[in-house]
Amino acid sequence: MSLPPPIFILASPRSFTSLVCAMLGQHPELYGVPELNLFVAETMEQLLQRFKGVLQFQLHGLLRTVAQLYAGEQTMLSIEMARRWNLNRLDRSTGEVYAELCQKVTPLRIVDKSPAYPINPEALERIKNTFPDACYLHLIRHPKTQGESVMKIAGGMMAKAVDSFDYSTQPPTLDPQYAWYKTQSNILEFLSKVPSSQQRRFRGEDVLGNPRLHLEQISKWLGISWNESILEAMLRPQDSPYAYLGPYGATLGNDPNFLKSPIFKQRKILPSSLEGALPWRQDGKGFIPYVFKLAQDFGYS
Structure with missing residues (x-):
C-alpha cells in the first residue's frame, strides 16, 4: 500500500x-x-x-x-x-x-x-x-531579520551550535549570515535534484x-x-x-x-535592507558579497 x-x-x-x-x-x-x-x-x-x-x-x-x-x-x-x-x-x-x-x-x-x-x-x-x-x-x-532573531536566543546559541563564525577576525566574530548562507546552499543543491x-x-x-x-x-x-x-x-x-x-x-x-x-x-512585515552594517556586529561590517547576491536572487533588497 x-x-x-x-x-x-x-x-x-x-x-x-x-x-x-x-x-x-x-x-x-x-x-x-x-x-x-x-x-x-x-x-x-x-x-x-x-x-x-x-x-x-x-x-x-x-x-x-x-x-x-x-x-x-x-x-x-x-x-x-x-x-x-x-x-x-x-x-x-x-x-x-x-x-x-x-x-x-x-x-x-x-x-x-x-x-x-x-x-x-x-x-x-x-x-x-x-x-x-x-x-x-x-x-x-530575509537574512538580516533572520539573523537578528537567531541572535536574540540565548546569546546566539543557535549560531554557535552550527559554527557560524567569521574567522577573518581575531577573535572570530559570531555572525549568523554564514549559517544562513550554508543552509540555503544545502537546500538549493538538494532541490536541484528534485x-x-x-x-x-x-x-x-x-x-x-x-x-x-x-x-x-x-x-x-x-x-x-x-x-x-x-x-x-x-x-x-x-x-x-x-x-x-x-x-x-x-x-x-x-x-x-x-x-x-x-x-x-x-x-x-516591513522590508529590511541588505545594505549597511549588521546589527549583531560591532565592527560596522555588512553582508559578505555572496550572501548579498543570494538574498537578491530570493527577491530581497
Whole structure:
C-alpha cells in the first residue's frame, strides 16, 4: 500500500517554520507535526545515541507525536510510553519508523519542519531515498531579520551550535549570515535534484502578510482542497495539539516563542535592507558579497 507523501518545510531556523507548519497542519487533509528530527541518523539506535544528555530536547517532537498518535494525549504517562515505543524500534531504520508514522495518519499527509534536516545533506538524502515522491516547501526569510532573531536566543546559541563564525577576525566574530548562507546552499543543491513539480519556494514574510493568497497557492500545488472554511481553519494554528508546551519530559518540539504564543496575527512585515552594517556586529561590517547576491536572487533588497 502506497503512503501519502509527506511534505517537508526546508528553511533556516527562525524563518517562521513553526507557525507555517502549524497553519498547514490545520488543513483537513494534512497533519502538522513538531520537529521529528528522525532523518538526522540512519537507525533509531543511532538517533537515540545522538540525542543524549543536553541534546535530549531534540527528541521532544518525536515523543509528543508518538504520544498523541498512539495514546491520544500528551501526558507524562504517554510520553513514557513514547520512550518505550522508540526503544522497541532500535533495530529499525529511521525511514521505516517515519513510514510507520505516515501510515498511522493515513489518509492525511505529514507536514514536517525539522530544522536539523537542511543543515545536514545526508539527512536530506535519506528523505529522498525513503520518500522519492515527497514535496518540499522552501521557506526563506530575509537574512538580516533572520539573523537578528537567531541572535536574540540565548546569546546566539543557535549560531554557535552550527559554527557560524567569521574567522577573518581575531577573535572570530559570531555572525549568523554564514549559517544562513550554508543552509540555503544545502537546500538549493538538494532541490536541484528534485523534480520541479515537487518543490515550491515562498518567502515567509509574504505568507504571513497575505496568508489567503499564499496558503491557497500552496494548497493548489499540493493538490488538496481549498475553500473559505479551510482558510479559517488554517488561520488557527493554536488548534494544533502541538501548539503549546508539552508535559514534563517533552516540553518543546517547536520554537519556544511559538509554543508560548501560537496565535496567528496577520501583519505586514516591513522590508529590511541588505545594505549597511549588521546589527549583531560591532565592527560596522555588512553582508559578505555572496550572501548579498543570494538574498537578491530570493527577491530581497
